[in-house]
Amino acid sequence: MIDILIVDDQILFAESLKQVLEGELDFNVVFVALHGQEALDYLQCHSVDIILMDVRMPIMDGIETVKQIREKDADTKIVMLTTFDNDDYVYQAIKFGANSYLLKDMAPEVFFESIRAVLTDNVMMSEKILKKITNRLTNGEYEKEDLKCAEKIGRLNPREKEILYLISCGKENNEIADIIFVGPQTVKNYISIIYTKLEVKNRVQAAKLAFEYGCDRLKDSIK
Known part of the structure; x- marks a missing residue:
């Protein structure tokens, strides 16, 4: 069973995502946090296999949350799951240790397989995002x-x-x-x-x- 933590301030989306994920026999959503600080509080006493993290949230956003998680935990898989394909969000998330960056508009079947792939150390990234970040890296636009x-x-x-x-x-x-x-x-x-x-x-x-x-x-x- 794959234990999943959802971190998203849009409660309707988060609960819908939980329901969809638990339709798969190997997925178990253990907690839904509405912002990064709530996720950090939960992780102090619990461990999970994978974290599905939104980017823009109140109190503590996804980028800062990834940074703080990685200061203590290098192993738990973190997938940024968001509607934002902003280049800087992508770069910052990867820089601080996110394993993958996916957009919320992807097909459920592709999303499920992406989660399973991340757990086997594969990198999953929406094609649109991968193309943008590759172009900017190749052009040397990111900070060294x-x-x-x-x-x-x-x-x-x-x-x-x-x-x-x-x-x-x-x-x-x-x-x-x-x-x-x-x-x-x-x-x-x-x-x-x-x-x-x-x-x-x-x-x-x-x-x-x-x-x-x-x-x-x-x-x-x-x-």
């Missing part, structure tokens, strides 16, 4: 981290760079395993090392660094 991405990429050995490149191409773990002729668990081990070296928490943040560095440049550095 304190430590230049080139210095972070330089920490990786050739095999780790190859895996990072494949992550930036949207490859899943089993696909990467087939491409580099190793087992899926070996890929997971490599990815954990990559996260540590790059100082990131998930695949989206790792891919963001790859885009900032330049995917073609990264590919060339593998040779």
Whole structure:
């Protein structure tokens, strides 16, 4: 059973979402919080598998909530579920540790599969959002981290760079395993090392660094 926390100030939407999710046999909505602070209070005494988080909420918005959750918990999956595809919201959510960013207008079947995919360390992002953030990363419009991405990429050995490149191409773990002729668990081990070296928490943040560095440049550095 997948335990889910919904964080959304629109109570009618949140309760409707809860009802829809619980129509799936493997989903269990354990709590509905109306703002970020209520979610943080709940998480002090409870654990969940995945958090579905709105962006704009009173008292504490979704971006600040993600930031505070990640200060204590690097493992719980966080999916931003919102009507807003504002570039800065997307960037800030990913920067602070959200695993995926989905729009509320997606089909239920796609949404359900996206939740399950996130739990297996896949990154799910609405196509419209992915295109926008990729364009801005490629054009260098986002702020740089304190430590230049080139210095972070330089920490990786050739095999780790190859895996990072494949992550930036949207490859899943089993696909990467087939491409580099190793087992899926070996890929997971490599990815954990990559996260540590790059100082990131998930695949989206790792891919963001790859885009900032330049995917073609990264590919060339593998040779």
